Amino acid sequence: MIKNKLSFKAVAVIALLLCSITLSSCKKVEQKKFLIGFSQSTMIDPWRINMLEQMKDAVQKNKDMIDFIFTDGQNDNMKQISDVEDLFSKGIDLLIISPREAEPLTPVVERVYNAGVPVITLDRNITSDAYTCFIGASNFKIGQGAGTLMASLLKEAGQVIEIEGILGATPTIDRSDGFHSIADSIPGIQVVEKQPADYLREPALKIMEDFLQSHPQIDGVYAHNDEMALGVLTALKAAGREGAVVIGIDGQKEAFESIMAGRMTATFIYPNGSAQAVEVAIKILKGAKVPKKIELESQLVNNSNVKLFYNPNSYF
């Protein structure tokens, strides 16, 4: 008897659960909103978390007309392909994607685009033209900017260390190639060491400690992002060799603070374009024409202009 009662209760609970689920899935009868799906490549990186947060802010401002859903590719091309497929199954009206890598993500984005769903590629593009609009900044140009700045600050002579991002990743390649396209053409500038620290502070700190041991003279350090530049600064400070030029990329709040304190030389803001992406998405959904490519300008930030860009309340 007791058992029967128990199982009756269990059935009742399950039935209630099922009812509530069915009800909750029925509630979206109101006015039709557009569903924007965002496929982010990874969320390990604060810059990419910031991209998502700013996108959510932009969506929030337009919440009466758009719903938003996002996925995290967990730094894995296969996972991100699955994510795009899932978003497509979900029935999104527009896809915003920041592909982890161009080539592998191209076919799945093509399928979505060819099925009539507009696609905005953000930060990194795909290899075909099966997208509506690309929004992003040029890592190669930023690398060139860093190379030019390094050469002029060192008066075209000096030993430079390069701290790279994740090996094989497109931004690493572009930030490196851009830098070398300038640095290698100036005989006085020697890139004496080059090591990846995966865009992370702690590995950059360790690598820099080793280089400080092996190189009595270091005039400049080019780090592929601010996070690593900050690690480099810690190592320089600990070794009492803070005179070196340190250039980073991204425009992280902490890097700005370091520039204001006179420790870091400069950084290049690498804009994430998420606010623009939502803006362009709304235009597309309303049927307006948008350009195929929107190139975001980078900005050199140094001691002379850092106050203009510093925002103590920024996520990043």
Added chain:
Amino acid sequence: MGKKAGIHSLLKRIWEKYNILLGLLVLFIFSSLVSEAFLTARNLLNVMRQVSINGIIAIGMTFVILTAGIDLSVGAMLAMVGCLCAGLIKFNGLGFILVLLTGLGAGLLMGAANGIVITKGKIQPFIVTLATMTSIRGLAFLYSKGRPIVLGDSTPSTLQFIGEGYIGPIPVPVVLFLAVLALSSFILRRMVLGRYVYAIGGNEEAARLSGINVDFYKTVVYALSGLFVALASLIAIGRLGVGNADLGLGYELNAIAAVVIGGTSLMGGIGTVEGTFIGAVILGILNNILNLLGVGSFFQQILKGIIIIIAVLLSKKRT
């Protein structure tokens, strides 16, 4: 009363034998109810294709774990074979058949090397494959010079077919996954190798004393894992159109998760590849439904960990 007890013990037996399958069923029904996008042919075929690569790796891993071993180098081998095959196509202009044979051969050799170091060096599999995981990944970076080997239009059509093609409505990776499952099930149930795998995992010393060449069969098992990884790698580069040294980072954990959810004991000797198949599908559906519901990615990772614990608790009750 007697009848009731009979039913009760019958239910218990069914539960003990099929709890993983029931878990899958519950997840499936739940998913169908909460998202109208879930129960569509397109979505389900997508999910199956998504799980194929991890599934094939996990089946190889099942053999290894059944012998009470572990293979942490699967993700690195996936990258190495992928880079090698992409390189052979792009830099050496090799045809598909040669690429296929070299790729599978490379996987087999790397796996066999794991097995030989483990058995002849008498070092724990965890340590050996942890070491080869790093070295093989390094080799992949060295071979590819740290840059993706982009095939693009030079992808052989057969390779593309393996990764992206369909046989009827079924994606080719799914067909290959099912074929690997059927083959492995046959090996474990009907072949000497299968009997020895369970015997070694159950009690290695007893197996040795009864005349089984334990070192040889353990090496075969690691070689088999390498071979399956190589097949998965061919699917991956066919799908991605690029060989990249960072392919498959952390895939060893996904594979182990599928095996464990599927009810195979890490102590060896107990488990089936069918269980692993279900484990892989459960993980795939979980990914899919959480995406469809728009559950945040941080929460997804937490939930996946919890599911693994629950699955292990369930299978523990069984033994």
